[in-house]
Amino acid sequence: MTLILWRSYTKARNNVLCANNSCNSVSSLYNFITRSLSDDKFSSPEFSNSTILIENGFNVHELPVVVRKLKDIEALDEAPVEIPRPTNDSFNYHLIQEEFKQCMDLRDVFSLITKCTKITPNIALGAIERIYDLEKSPHLDNMSNDQTVHINFAKGAILEKLLKVVMKTEDTQTILNVLKTSSTVMEPHKYKFCDELLIRVIDNKLTVEQLCDFAMFLNRHSSDQKYSDTIDRLWVGFIDKEKDINEINIVQIFSILPGLKVSKKTLTALLEQKLSELWSKIKVTAMQDILDIFLVEKYFSVQSYGILGHWFYSNIHALDDDELLGVITKFTRLKFTDKQIDAAIAKFLKFKSSKIRSQVLVIGILNYCMQFKLRNEQILEICSQYFIAKRKNVPSSFLKSFIYPYGYLYMEPSNIEFWTLVEEVLLENYLRISIDDLCSIISSYIYCGHYPLKLVSKIFSAEYMAKINNCDILKKLHLIDTALSLECEEYSGPLLPKDQWFKPVMQDSRIKNIIEKTKGSFVSVIGGANKMSTAVVLPNYCSDETYLIDVLIHPADTSSSTFNWKCNTLKNESIAILIHLPDHYCSDNKQLIGPQVMKKRHLNILGLKVVSLKYTLLSQFYTSYNTTALKKYLSDSIDNAEPSL
Secondary structure, eight states: OGGGGTTTGGGHHHHTTOBTTBOOOOOOOOOOOOOOOOSGGGOOSSEEEEEEEEEETTEEEEEEEEEEOOSOGGGGGSOOOOOOOOOHHHHTHHHHHHHHHTOOSHHHHHHHHHHOSSOOHHHHHHHHHHHHHHHTOGGGGGSOHHHHHHHHHHHHHHHHHHHHHHHTOSOHHHHHHHHHOOOTTTGGGHHHHHHHHHHHHHTTOOOHHHHHHHHHHHHHTTTSHHHHHHGGGOHHHHHHTGGGOOTTHHHHHHHTGGGOSTTHHHHHHHHHHHHHHHGGGOOHHHHHHHHHHHHHHTOOOHHHHHHHHHHHHHHGGGOOHHHHHHHHHHHHHHTOOOHHHHHHHHHHHHHHGGGOOOHHHHHHHHHHHHHTTOOOHHHHHHHHHHHHHHGGGSOGGGHHHHHHHHHHTTOOOSOTTHHHHHHHHHHHHGGGSOHHHHHHHHHHHHHTTOOOHHHHHHHTSHHHHTTOOOHHHHHHHHHHHHHHHHHOTTOOOOOSOOOTTOOOOOOOHHHHHHHHHHHHHHHHHHTOGGGEEEEEEOTTSOSSGGGEEEEEEOOTTOOTTTOOTTOHHHHHTOEEEEEEOGGGBOTTSSSBOHHHHHHHHHHHHTTOEEEEEEHHHHHHHHHTTOHHHHHHHHHHHHHTOBOOO
């Protein structure tokens, strides 16, 4: 049995799973396991099913294969059969169909067949399809029983001969046409045609496009176990045709990935290799289709995603608004970004911002910035200019998407009138904007140290507040009221009654764990465990993470439970330590996002010194057992605490 694989499968040993255009020899271990299948759908006199083990580095995959049964040992010495060129008959298939469509009954079909000097496979297929169409015709019901018996007998005999003609054709496309037909006459025979195509896959007779057509048929009928198992046996055909994969048909191959099971990793590895070779030739629509497959497959590959970023930057000049929006949206949904994508978007806006007609495109770009906390000043600046120019024509439902990113990413537009002009738009539209969006927009103002007092007075009016009964919205409004009361001298608040549904604020479990692990170092640096309290919530303020202190360093004779928050002297002697998680920073890992900037500012206003520690550094020092560096980091940070305001 091993020798039977001599021609086709050994090729996989040298071609499969090569990456970065440097194809090292891949060692393959072949282990054949004979399968005994009792179901007629899974057996064939032409081949048997087996498996093959393919080793790729440290990975070993067991893949299904089809092993052809030899009738003559001399067949091993035959040269590989080249794929025959399609005949004119295959190209004229639609003309043959038109001829048979003129037949009004079965007798006409039989008569036309007898007039053919040679019954080609496509003539046979055309006749079969017309017989199927005529069987649905109501005029057959008017025939006598004797006529029906004779017709059925003749039809059965003719169909059997026609099917044999189709099966023997050298034109593989004809057999694929059989699989595509919806004829009930053909349905019982499709298993045989499927087996015939499998044999041709072994013999390397299918083109890449035909392999894809075959795979798509199997995908569409995957509810049938025969077909769902067969698709995983086509991998070797694609490996054989690796050199024929191009920038057009690679999309078709990607499209069959969702239907694969055990052979998916092998085919994905091949596609990654070909994508790295062909990316520069792939058109925009084709790459969008590939991205759609990535979304369906929830696919992630550092290598492939890097190629996509390079393709995006190289083709940014060729994208129109809709295409750019489509690609950016897909990157956002894939949760993938890199410097090339950022640079491509900035490049597009720099040269084409004046020609942008789609507000949705700019929103898509801002959503991308929000998704990845991308504080790219060039991108955000151009988007702010676009919004100011178009602000009077922006739908109220779009306003949050245009405004919120600037506060959240703590980015101040260069136009000093930006926030004033935005408030004018908001005052005109606030009744048409959802209260949740308004809360986000007002918070965005406060993050950057701006205060839309006219808008706030509209929101906090008795008439407007009477319509709000959502607890989450009320919590956001309490935070806005508290923040303005602390920061803005012109604000006559607090305007809202004290929160009667105060709930304890829970400390993030990651922060809680790292404090517990590094507590010894904290105690060593500050000089005693009695000087340290954790997860301290400031009283008399709204229940929000903004007023949660991760570690409070205070005089030894006090504790968090007895701390006098009205005593300025005591607060000035205390230090609030905040531990910032990675998602507290913008993508540069340096600039804190707006909510964290506001938190630090409020603690300073309340009279506390503030220290910011990076969670990643604390974890790094702890996991590397570098206690000396950890203590130095804590000591230096505490010594350089930001003074109170």
